[in-house]
Amino acid sequence: MRHATHPMQFKPGTDVAMLNALIHVIIEENLYDEQYIQANASGFDALKEKVKDFSPEAVSEVCGIEADVLRDVARVYATSERSIIFWGMGVSQHTHGTDNARCLIALALITGQVGREGTGLHPLRGQNNVQGASDAGLIPMMYPDYRLVENVDIRGEMEDFWGRPLDPKRGLTVVEIMDAIHDDEISGMYVMGENPAMSDPDQVHARGALAKLDHLVVQDIFLTETCWHADVVLPASAHAEKLGTFTNTNRQVQIGRPALDPPGEARQDWELIVELANRVGLDWKYDGVGEVYTEMASVMKSLNFVTWERLNEEDVLCYPIDEPGGFGNEVIFTNGFPTPDGRGKIVPTDLLAPDEVPDEEFPMVLTTGRLLEHWHTGAMTRRSAVLDELEPEGIASMNGFMIEKLGLQAGQMIEVATRRGTIQAILRQDRDVADNMVFIPFCFNESPANRLTNPQLDPFGKIPEFKYCAAKVGAIAQKEAAE
């Protein structure tokens, strides 16, 4: 915001209205790239029809941005030689998260702001290997390289490759898993390097599920909140104790090297997995991470020519690479898209309100996220002395105007409640938070934001609406001290 020429602090949850207004202007004023659309996109006519109702004047009040500003931004985006879209979890963590992304894709496609240097769509992802893990098939419905498990041909290939029959059904995503435990469909779980007791929405429900499991194995480097529910904890190794690759949000595969010896009985993650596999009779044999990587890369076209040997020598390789020893293609989609017809698909979107909007009882909007100092659930960073000194305790942030309006004072302990639960946190004044909103980082286990969040999922992306639910904020209810 501080550096923006066109800051747009829109009303939370109105992304689709605002983005469709930008598309409306681009189409109305003929700022779209006819030639690019004809060659590379499908679905433009339906989009044209859909956004007719989304004139900036019509949606200005909905999204809280003046019509002139919307028109300006649309013009600048469409007519600049190079425009690029960056976004964070504020776009995806909504029940309409997929629609938000569809709007952004449509913006890039109709203006041809994609497939060239300095253009495109760039989600800023949150984990150092979230790209690599997804690419490798750590998605419940995909094999490596996003190949669907429910496709018979693909499954056949993988069965041949691994020499054993594979489950034909797609797996469940995070929140679905917790529901399935409550529904007695899942009774055992093996969690590695994740802390769902802190990161899942509707924490009481999620922890209830973890507690209900017949058997829970957690493999981690610290005794996290999830470990509290575990029957067995396997001591894993920290990043500074292990060798392997991380793929960042820029498709750069980079090598991480061990600097320290693991403490006590801690083992390499891959060794623990292999050991478990062998005890259930799978007879796996690997010499080391390099061999695992090479097997993985052999079933991933995206990692063609991204060899273990080269990674060790060069430290970083951007995929895709076209030939042995070649450079990575930093810009992709230069010549169409990897779809059956080679075109980028435009999907028009409708307005869909957030699942739980404010009402009389819960008049404010709660949004959650991270702090600079604490990464994700704080499992690692809250154990750092420096970071603990910088951000030691659970906070909830509101702007000064809202704090005054509610008769509160920055620094006091407040109570934030939603339909899922109540937490206490120290009130912080932060001008970056919009009116009628409260922001709570989800890293503090003494003020766990996710006890409050709404587990409602985006129907397509299956991501929970972490960024929006109705909440109530007030001074902490004073209890009389016992005599």
Place this chain on the structure above:
Amino acid sequence: MTDQIKFTLDGKTVTASKDETIWEVAKREGTRIPHLCHLDKPGYRSDGNCRACMVEIEGERVLAASCVRNVTEGLVVKTETDRADKSRKMVFEMLAADMRPREESPDDQSDFWLWSESMGITGSDRFESKFDAGQHVEFDISNPAIAVNMDACIACNACVRACREVQVNDVIGMGERGSHSVPVFDLADPMGNSTCVTCGECVQACPTGALYEKTLMDDSNKKREIKEFDKVVDSVCPFCGVGCQTTMAVKDNKIVQVDGRNGPANENRLCVKVALAMITP
């Protein structure tokens, strides 16, 4: 290519681009010119403050700061004349005169002391300065990870560029005037009370150790204690999706220092989580 020019560097004819400085071309040609305020790292603008990189140019009355002087057609540059050498040495000597002796300095292996050593300067035995040091805070350990020892500061402005131009945090600026010029945090607040986000960029930029990691220092936070590492390992940050490349320095199976590497995603930059917090206390 029209922007290519030819000039003479230490008697040798060299082809270079008009956009290059004498310092950059000299480096490419294998000549190391001393430098302090000029950081040979991506994102750093040369500022020509410290005068450690002076060279002689034929036909010019005064010496030129090679880090900010662009090459031009026909320029005759001499980096190794007595006059240039003496001038550079004098800069180091005068700066050393304002500092604690090397063995008592915050970082005795800083660029400043390594360059000084290469010139045979071990400190100063001159009389104490008759000028007062100004009103600024000399010693500030209010930040949990970074110690500020302003008596080692040479006001070279590298930390200001680090904070303002490289990381765009806008916390550090130059305060006071003239010989009292000194970097300050916000409105001369203690570092720990300022809006500093402890990214560590200024520590990476400082050529003297005036801004330095507490983990490498003794309990007084005035002197470097850990002087050598068992090993230095190139790796990647474990946290967010940016993928910053790091170098971890290890002593006794503990990480004691993390610096950014020139990776494609971070160009040496880091944030507090990995730069200063991965370190084992």
